[in-house]
Amino acid sequence: xxxxxxxxxxxxxxxxxxxxxxxxxxxxxxxxxxxxxxxxxxxxxxxxxxxxxxxxxxxxxxxxxxxxxxxxxxxxxxxxxxxxxxxxxxxxxxxxxxxxxxxxxxxxxxxxxxxxxxxxxxxxxxxxxxxxxxxxxxxxxxxxxxxx
Amino acid sequence: xxxxxxxxxxxxxxxxxxxxxxxxxxxxxxxxxxxxxxxxxxxxxxxxxxxxxxxxxxxxxxxxxxxxxxxxxxxxxxxxxxxxxxxxxxxxxxxxxxxxxxxxxxxxxxxxxxxxxxxxxxxxxxxxxxxxxxxxxxxxxxxxxxxxxxxxxxxxxxxxxxxxxxxxxxxxxxxxxxxxxxxxxxxxxxxxxxxxxxxxxxxxxxxxxxxxxxxxxxxxxxxxxxxxxxxxxxxxxxxxxxxxxxxxxxxxxxxxxxxxxxxxxxxxxxxxxxxxxxxxxxxxxxxxxxxxxxxxxxxxxxxxxxxxxxxxxxxxxxxxxxxxxxxxxxxxxxxxxxxxxxxxxxxxxxxxxxxxxxxxxxxxxxxxxxxxxxxxxxxxxxxxxxxxxxxxxxxxxxxxxxxxxxxxxxxxxxxxxxxxx
Numbered sequence: 001x002x003x004x005x006x007x008x009x010x011x012x013x014x015x016x017x018x019x020x021x022x023x024x025x026x027x028x029x030x031x032x033x034x035x036x037x038x039x040x041x042x043x044x045x046x047x048x049x050x051x052x053x054x055x056x057x058x059x060x061x062x063x064x065x066x067x068x069x070x071x072x073x074x075x076x077x078x079x080x081x082x083x084x085x086x087x088x089x090x091x092x093x094x095x096x097x098x099x100x101x102x103x104x105x106x107x108x109x110x111x112x113x114x115x116x117x118x119x120x121x122x123x124x125x126x127x128x129x130x131x132x133x134x135x136x137x138x139x140x141x142x143x144x145x146x147x148x
Numbered sequence: 149x150x151x152x153x154x155x156x157x158x159x160x161x162x163x164x165x166x167x168x169x170x171x172x173x174x175x176x177x178x179x180x181x182x183x184x185x186x187x188x189x190x191x192x193x194x195x196x197x198x199x200x201x202x203x204x205x206x207x208x209x210x211x212x213x214x215x216x217x218x219x220x221x222x223x224x225x226x227x228x229x230x231x232x233x234x235x236x237x238x239x240x241x242x243x244x245x246x247x248x249x250x251x252x253x254x255x256x257x258x259x260x261x262x263x264x265x266x267x268x269x270x271x272x273x274x275x276x277x278x279x280x281x282x283x284x285x286x287x288x289x290x291x292x293x294x295x296x297x298x299x300x301x302x303x304x305x306x307x308x309x310x311x312x313x314x315x316x317x318x319x320x321x322x323x324x325x326x327x328x329x330x331x332x333x334x335x336x337x338x339x340x341x342x343x344x345x346x347x348x349x350x351x352x353x354x355x356x357x358x359x360x361x362x363x364x365x366x367x368x369x370x371x372x373x374x375x376x377x378x379x380x381x382x383x384x385x386x387x388x389x390x391x392x393x394x395x396x397x398x399x400x401x402x403x404x405x406x407x408x409x410x411x412x413x414x415x416x417x418x419x420x421x422x423x424x425x426x427x428x429x430x431x432x433x434x435x436x437x438x439x440x441x442x443x444x445x446x447x448x449x450x451x452x453x454x455x456x457x458x459x460x461x462x463x464x465x466x467x468x469x470x471x472x473x474x475x476x477x478x479x480x481x482x483x484x485x486x487x488x489x490x491x492x493x494x495x496x497x498x499x500x501x502x503x504x505x506x507x508x509x510x511x512x513x514x515x516x517x518x519x520x521x522x523x524x525x526x527x528x529x530x531x532x533x534x535x536x537x538x539x540x541x542x543x544x545x546x547x548x549x550x551x552x553x554x555x556x557x558x559x560x561x562x563x564x565x566x567x568x569x
Contacts, residue, residue: 008568050555057554060567066528069163069449070442072191074208091205093195100470100479101442102528103561104554109477109524140569 001083003144004121004128006056010138011047013054018043020133024122039113044120045130046108056130056139058119059106061085067098067107067116083144084121092116150175152455153237153245155227155393156253157181158190159441160422160448162209164251167452169217175456177219178245180237182226185277186211191441193280194304198311206277227254227393232415237393249417249455252394252405253448256387256423256439261296265358270365271381274305286380287312293380294318294368296355298325300471302384303338306347307473309382317348317376319355319368328386329469329480333498333505334521341476341503389424389437402426404437409462411451419455421447430464431482431516431534438465468531470524476503479527482534483509483517492516497548506548513541526552536562 019031026034026041034041045058061084068076068085075091076098078084094114099107107118122128131139152168154161157179165177187208195201214221229238236246258273260266272283283305293309295302298320306316318325324335325342339349350370357369358381367375389404400406400414404426407413411427413420422444429436443465450460469480486492486509496507504522508515508530515533529552533540538560546552558565 003567005567005569046553048551048553048555050553050558053555055553055555055558055568066442069445072159072441073189073205093192093201094472095191096470096472096477096479096524097442099477099524100468100481100527101531103532103563105526105528106554107528111475111477 001144002121002127002141003061003083004058004119004130005140005142007138007140008053008055010136011054011056012136012138013047013049014135015047016133016135017045017056017130017139018047020129021045021119024125024129025120039110042108042110042117044117057104057106059085059102060104061119061121062103066101066103070097070101072097082123084123085118086123087116087118087120089115150248151246152177152249152251153247154179154251154253155237156251156255156422156424157183157187157221157223158208158253158255158422159444160253160255160425160451161251162187163445163448164253164419164421164452164455165217165219167449167458168456169219171453171456171458177217178222179214179219180222180225180227180239180245182224183276183278184224186221186223187213188277190276193274193277194308196277197280197284197305197308200311230394230397230399230418232397232399232418235417247417250419251448251451251455252413252418252420252424253422253444253451254390254393254424256389258301258383259386259388260383261385263355263358265360265365266383268358268360268365269363270360270379271358271383274301274382274384275387280308283309283380283382287314290314290380292316292378293382294355294376294378295382295384297384297386298322298349298351299328299384299386300326300469301387302382303342303471303473305382305384306342309380310345310347314380315348316346317350317378318342319350319353319370321352321354323351325349326471329467329471329484330478330521331485331507331519333507334478334480334519337503337505337521338471338473338476338478341474345474387423387439389426389439391424402435406435407447407451409464410454410460411447411462412454419451421451427462428464429466430537431466436465438467440465440468442468463535466534470527476522477524478521479518479524480520481518481527481531482515484519486517495544495548508547510540510544513539513544515540515547529554529557532561533557536560 021043226240292315405420407420407425423439509517
């Protein structure tokens with residue numbers, strides 16, 4: 001199962017990944033059109049800094065996912081085959097339980113569209129869009145390490 | 149081959165049978181429920197009543213769940229008695245079921261205050277899908293309703309009724325909405341939002357009597373003497389654990405069934421999880437009933453795994469609520485209002501223009517509670533700081549800042565960091 005890893009030494013905090021992520025998840029898929037959409041597409045990834053280092057934060061698709069436990073609408077489910085937490089927007093009622101329990105605060109509420117914003121690993125594409133967007137190659141897409 | 153019996157078919161019961169099946173593919177599992185329906189999302193009944201979701205979206209597991217997992221489901225069966233000496237449960241219809249390992253996940257029931265007229269037709273609790281359906285059935289002939297109690301259940305019922313164009317008054321004995329969940333500041337933001345959306349909130353008043361005529365509700369009389377004309381009453385005065393079935397047994401019970409750090413009761417082959425269980429609350433440092441969906445799932449899963457021979461430790465419960473009314477998200481964690489404020493420290497911010505309020509409660513530089521309204525980002529981190537008992541002095545100033553995040557606590561959490569290389 002492929003997961004996202006980050007080489008922190010290489011991350012400049014330029015937010016190219018955030019922008020690419022927003023555009024990729026917009027309705028139009030294009031920057032200038034995306035800016036005018038009814039629901040502004042929010043990035044599934046956020047760069048945060050601590051002690052002068054930059055850390056991309058996004059959903060880790062935990063196996064013992066707290067968000068799945070907390071989801072009282074069964075909209076979040078851990079898919080063992082795909083190795084990811086999948087989300088059914090038709091079931092979600094926007095209660096934000098998932099936001100409350102995410103141990104990384106990697107889920108944010110989109111208050112306008114009532115959708116929890118979280119990384120879906122760009123499931124319809126060959127690989128997450130943030131990988132190519134990163135100018136320094138800090139984002140790594142590789143098989144899950146065995147110790148996890 | 150063992151026989152597992154699980155009483156209750158909601159969050160804790162389902163999580164338990166999933167965990168049992170994962171560890172034990174062979175043994176017999178029987179789930180007993182006194183309700184009419186296959187598993188459903190109990191917390192969604194207000195959205196169903198409001199018309200936000202259809203009945204098929206309220207199911208919690210697919211139709212074939214029980215068959216696929218080889219689970220026997222007995223619906224409409226009420227367990228009236230547990231007999232730990234003979235390892236069996238007795239149903240209302242006198243039938244019996246033996247077990248090797250038993251989970252009591254019977255949940256809780258709506259509390260009805262002792263009040264003249266409370267037993268009349270047209271007075272409802274708001275706990276089950278049946279409640280929601282019964283209320284929905286009456287709505288074509290209802291113009292105005294009142295909700296007794298300003299807790300989460302009461303307010304969710306009020307929201308649903310308002311959404312169906314019913315005039316709603318919420319009558320609250322205390323001086324604020326959600327007094328069991330929020331402090332006054334956050335409660336006032338929620339109340340404002342409710343009132344802006346047409347829900348009338350009456351504080352500091354209680355209902356003295358429900359007045360009916362020829363079987364139909366006509367009014368409620370407040371203790372001030374004033375009468376309000378309504379034709380439907382929903383009672384949201386809290387819930388109490390369903391513990392009747394263990395009366396006169398050796399199973400230790402207080403408000404709920406005492407469930408230890410293995411989710412075991414005082415009888416070793418009987419477990420208790422979910423809203424019926426009284427577990428150790430890590431923020432109160434005492435046993436307490438925390439009837440909350442995420443906790444029920446967690447407890448059910450651990451209880452199930454342990455019933456099937458595992459040895460998982462339950463680290464304890466705490467209050468945690470996430471609610472949203474008319475676009476105002478609100479989260480409450482742990483000790484949001486300590487009984488005795490001495491020794492506690494508060495960090496707070498209020499931005500009235502954007503309707504954002506945040507308060508953190510600390511003791512000796514450990515986070516013990518939080519209230520967030522309007523902006524609930526980072527609530528998961530606050531919950532983690534409370535649960536993992538992480539000392540915050542090195543980043544205390546940053547806690548309520550926009551740029552606070554996981555990197556600030558990364559080196560202090562229990563799990564080893566995996567994704568940063």
